Amino acid sequence: MYKILVADDEKDIVSLLKDYFEMNDYLVLTAYSGAEAVEKAAQNPDIILLDVNMPDGDGFRVCRKIRDYVSCPIVFLTARIEDCDKISGFAFGGDDYIIKPFSIDELGARVSAHIRRDHRIKAQANVRFFRRTDH
Secondary structure, three states, X not given: OEEEEEEOOOHHHHHHHHHHHHHOOEEEEEEOOHHHHHXXXXXXXXXXXXXXXXXXXXXXXXXXXXXXXXXXXXXXXXXXXXXHHHHHHHHOOOOEEEEOOOOHHHHHHHHHHHHHHHHHHHHHOOOOOOOOOOO
């Protein structure tokens, strides 16, 4: 079972995402502020969904703090549509940037793809290739 952290100050969005991902067999951690997101990131989620507009600071700074401790994918969910915001999201350590409103099924597919990619990368670190000696 994969663990996902949903950090957004909009309770309706958190509830929607929690219900959706729990129905898809994820363990869902929730946070409603940047400080709470940083605290919950210590529980080593497999992926983090992070709103940019948080009540105690923007999600970009939260992302930078989280990046100091976790390497899992971070996906920004935000109403900010400007290219400069998207570029900032990636520069602060985000792996994806999804604009609200979004398709819940597309978000689910992106989350799944990020987790698969992250696990492939971690698995490759353990792979060793041996040279055949029968040539």
